Amino acid sequence: GAVVSQHPSWVICKSGTSVKIECRSLDFQATTMFWYRQFPKQSLMLMATSNEGSKATYEQGVEKDKFLINHASLTLSTLTVTSAHPEDSSFYICSAALQGSGGYTFGSGTRLTVV
């Protein structure tokens, strides 16, 4: 089946530094990818929709200059958390839309801890 590989699975960084999270579609081309954030005991909150070759569309309240999304190829989308602060500590999850079936497949998530 369609697999999305997300790396790293966890990362600890110092406050003020930047962190890049990668999401790769392994056996299919992902025209559209989605980035979610999930705080403890809460549901997934969509941050942005990423389309290959164009600018990402951010949800209301998500800072596009802080959460940089790049979708330069049909198999790779990246999320960079710039100047990370402790309040950015969260579980970040990517997802790709599957053509045909209309379903979505999700990465395994990245646990970001900013200290």
Add this chain to the structure above:
Amino acid sequence: DAKTTQPTSMDCAEGRAANLPCNHSTISGNEYVYWYRQIHSQGPQYIIHGLKNNETNEMASLIITEDRKSSTLILPHATLRDTAVYYCIVRVTANEKLTFGTGTRLTIIP
């Protein structure tokens, strides 16, 4: 997107059928019903989806009422590994963003 309503939590005995309800009374005629689950600290996993007819796959069955205003996900023989948060979502087309509600936290009891 049509909104969905699910119970906050449910328990089910191991080996029994787990029936998870979802209300989507404002669903449109062209909206599909999708079910995903999220095991702790993992990405969501696709379970099943349907439009009008009941559906079954190796994981579960989906029963959609005739008026399409509600549905039930059935895990026929629940195991401890089925403990997760289950999300019922309705949407129209591929590439459309998925909006997650709070879901149902299903706990399988030994």
